[in-house]
Amino acid sequence: GAGVSQSPSNKVTEKGKDVELRCDPISGHTALYWYRQSLGQGLEFLIYFQGNSAPDKSGLPSDRFSAERTGGSVSTLTIQRTQQEDSAVYLCASSAQGGSYEQYFGPGTRLTVT
Amino acid sequence: DQQVKQNSPSLSVQEGRISILNCDYTNSMFDYFLWYKKYPAEGPTFLISISSIKDKNEDGRFTVFLNKSAKHLSLHIVPSQPGDSAVYFCAASRGSSNTGKLIFGQGTTLQVKP
Numbered sequence: 365g366a367g368v369s370q371s372p373s374n375k376v377t378e379k380g381k382d383v384e385l386r387c388d389p390i391s392g393h394t395a396l397y398w399y400r401q402s403l404g405q406g407l408e409f410l411i412y413f414q415g416n417s418a419p420d421k422s423g424l425p426s427d428r429f430s431a432e433r434t435g436g437s438v439s440t441l442t443i444q445r446t447q448q449e450d451s452a453v454y455l456c457a458s459s460a461q462g463g464s465y466e467q468y469f470g471p472g473t474r475l476t477v478t
Numbered sequence: 479d480q481q482v483k484q485n486s487p488s489l490s491v492q493e494g495r496i497s498i499l500n501c502d503y504t505n506s507m508f509d510y511f512l513w514y515k516k517y518p519a520e521g522p523t524f525l526i527s528i529s530s531i532k533d534k535n536e537d538g539r540f541t542v543f544l545n546k547s548a549k550h551l552s553l554h555i556v557p558s559q560p561g562d563s564a565v566y567f568c569a570a571s572r573g574s575s576n577t578g579k580l581i582f583g584q585g586t587t588l589q590v591k592p
Contacts, residue, residue, distance in 0.1 A: 368521065395578060406482070406567060406582035407522070420577045455521055463578045465510055465571055469521030 366390070368470035370456050376476045377446055385441045385473045389458030396439050397459075397467060398423075398431060402452040410454075413439060414462040446477045481505045482570050484583035492591055497555040499586050501568035504549065508570040512580065513542060513553045516565045525566075526553070558590045 369388045377383050389396050398410040409423040413433045424430070428447075433439040443450055453474050457467035483502045491497045499513075509530040514522035528535040528542045528551070535542050541554045555562055565587050569580040 397578070397580075399580075399582075404584065406484075406584040407569075407580070409579050409581065412577045412579055414577075420579060423579075457521070459578060463573075465512055465527060465569075465578050465580065466524050467578065467580065469514075469523070471519060471521050 368456055368458055368468055370454075370470040370473050372473060373471065374474045374476075376478060379448060379477055380445055382442065382444045383446055383475065385443075385454050385475070387439045387441070387456030387458075387470060389437065389439070389456070390468055391437075393458035393460055393468075394436065395459045395462040395464060395467075396433060397457040398439070398441050399455045399457065400452040401455060401472075407455060410441070412462075443475075446475075448477050451475055451477045480584075481508075482568060482581050482583040484566075484568060484586050486586050487584070488587040488589070490589045490591065491558050493560055494557045497553075497558045497562065497588055497590065499553040499555075499566050499568075499588065501551045501553075501583050502549060503551075503570050505570070505572075505581075506549070507572045508581075509573045510571045511542070511544060511551050512569045512571075513540075514567045514569060514582075516567065516585070522567060555588075558588075560590045560592050563588055563590050 396413040399407040412420040428444045431441045453472040455472045457469045512527040513525040516522040
């Protein structure tokens, strides 16, 4: 079956612009996660969705970051007024239920802020 | 505050030999640990996990060992194969968090030479 997909695969944007990153989870998976991986670092948790609600937003680094999920499926991560330190690979993962550690990851979106 | 640490950025082993990847953690509340494997331009894929009530879990060529008193876990791959060459991330979670939020180490790049 189809895995987690993310778009775009690569995004280059100018500092100060807004960007939207999209995630399509595995069909039927109720839990969705966003992580990011900066150069030379591990994956950093950003936000967790259970259905359309986000009970854990503790990893969002600033109020320039927001995310939503609609229809219990697609999620969009929005970064406003991008900064160079936002450059990273943004990874989305889904799991069959909340609290499941066996998360299935998408290929990521590589964001470069120039 | 790096709660999960992989102190070896890289490891090189000969095909057929054992690969040992190490991971240390600082938060005694972590009670579930996982290893993920990542190939370039792909998302991480789940490899093996262990609950804190166990000290060993085995799956084919992969064995994870957990030493709670030392707050240390390791992944053994025997025998190593060239296809095992990838970046390996350890991750930890707190069962009580009920979100499945994972805290990742920085990763270790394993190269298995033919």
